Amino acid sequence: MIERVDQHAALVKRIAHHLMMRLPPNIEVDDLIQVGMLGLMEAAQHYDEQQGVLFETFASQRIRGAMLDELRGQDWLPRQVRKQLKEVEQAMHKLEHQLGRAATENEIARHMGLPLEDLQKTIDDGRGHQLIYLDDFGDDDDHHLLDVLLPDTEANPHLLLEKQHFRQVLVNAIKALPEREQLLMGLYYEQELNLKEIGEVLSVSESRVSQLHTQAISRLRSHLTDWIADKQTN
Structure with missing residues (x-):
């Protein structure tokens, strides 16, 4: 047993570092490693x-x-940060309809009346942003669409990923990402590289990789805005 643990300790570190890009800044990788060793x-x-x-x-x-x-x-993510990211997504959505393409960071910042540094700070703070939240489907009374569409035991946003229409919408959204963000998503989710490894491929810092990942998630969420609205009205 001890020999197996010693031989595979590096596996724990690899999994921890891979998860970190999907977690907020307050999560320490050493804490994940400690739990992973158990x-x-x-x-x-x-x-x-x-x-x-x-x-x-x-x-x-x-x-x-x-x-x-x-x-x-x-x-994982304070409500205020979620609110700020929602505003970024709304700007992305509006600009994409206007421009017919994904907006650049400078265009998004200018549209929101923010310095580029403030926009990037908001995105930095949003590390751990998820593609879907339950309250994306809720109304002001905190009733969720999923509670109506699915049995209580299945009221889980991840089950939506099994829906063929949703998968197609998501595929189209990924194809619409800027080339570098498409590459990043492939390196992370398909090749399972960590922040450092992706940074070496893209020739950017680990913090910039994390920022680009959060930005890509926000772009995907902006693409899903119409799909979510359609689900709420049907």
Whole structure:
């Protein structure tokens, strides 16, 4: 058991650093690693070669699960930051309709009457921004569309990802991203590179990678505005 833990300690660090781009700045990578090591030890204790699964595959699930369990329930993104990001998304949405293409950072900042540095600060603060929130579908009385469309046990925004129409809308939104942001999303979600590795590919800092990722998520959310509005009226 101890030997397996020693051999796969680097796996914990790799998973932790990969998750960090989807988490807000107040989350410390060392805390994730500590929790992940507990998941690794649990995996080493319960691993059974007879099941025909590679230990690394088995351990990865336990490590990631331990980290997500620790994070679950935390307030990842303050409401004020969410509100500011919503304003950025609205500006993106309006400009895209006007320009027929994705707006640049300078164009977004100018449209919002902000210095570029203030826009980038808002995006920096929004690390951990998600593609879909339950309250995207809520009204002023805090009733959610998902509570009507799905059984209570399935009132989960992630289940929407299984809907074919939504997937097509999302694919189209990704194709409309600026080329560098498309590349970043592929490197992160398909190649599973971390911040440092993506930064080396794009020749930018880790903080800039994180910023570009949040910006890409905001662009995707702005693309989904019409789809969400349509779901609320149907």
